[in-house]
Amino acid sequence: MYVIVVYDVDVKRVTKVHRFLRTHLHWRQNSVFEGEVTRAQLYEIKRTLEGLIDGGDSVLIYELPRENFNLHIIGADKNPAGEII
Amino acid sequence: MYVIVVYDVDVKRVTKVHRFLRTHLHWRQNSVFEGEVTRAQLYEIKRTLEGLIDGGDSVLIYELPRENFNLHIIGADKNPAGEII
Numbered sequence: 098m099y100v101i102v103v104y105d106v107d108v109k110r111v112t113k114v115h116r117f118l119r120t121h122l123h124w125r126q127n128s129v130f131e132g133e134v135t136r137a138q139l140y141e142i143k144r145t146l147e148g149l150i151d152g153g154d155s156v157l158i159y160e161l162p163r164e165n166f167n168l169h170i171i172g173a174d175k176n177p178a179g180e181i182i
Numbered sequence: 183m184y185v186i187v188v189y190d191v192d193v194k195r196v197t198k199v200h201r202f203l204r205t206h207l208h209w210r211q212n213s214v215f216e217g218e219v220t221r222a223q224l225y226e227i228k229r230t231l232e233g234l235i236d237g238g239d240s241v242l243i244y245e246l247p248r249e250n251f252n253l254h255i256i257g258a259d260k261n262p263a264g265e266i267i
Contacts, residue, residue: 101244103188105212105260126242127190128213143256150257157211158254159186161246169243171228172235175190 099164100139102130104146106154113149114156118142126175133164184249185224187215189231191239198234199241203227211260218249 102122106114111128118124121142122132134142139160146156187207191199196213203209206227207217219227224245231241 156256167245171241
């Protein structure tokens, strides 16, 4: 499956969340990550994020059956090199 | 088609972008909107956003064939009431 992850977390926890997501996904924009994952990996990502976030933090994970979308980028492409881990 | 819009814009322009997107889509989280649109509406959304944003601002529009995903929300659900315009 393919996931798009968007986080909205307190600045105190941004670095931890960002660093963790980089180990599983590729970075698309400021607070957006994407990538192909297995069901087990998705479970692990969710479990770890639950431990990392706090307070009013929120993370959305869109789970798509496959990478089946067109991406329109308006303005700056924050990750033109496609930083893939 | 169904779109997921994620914006990363300077605080000076957040209100304008947010207000505009509210007229076409429903708000999901801080800087995330979603909704069913026609091709003409998508074109209009892109054109208007191009006029609203500036500098290093960036907006991602994921265009999916249809609303075909599971959404996992970790932490706070910023929009539990499903504010739909």
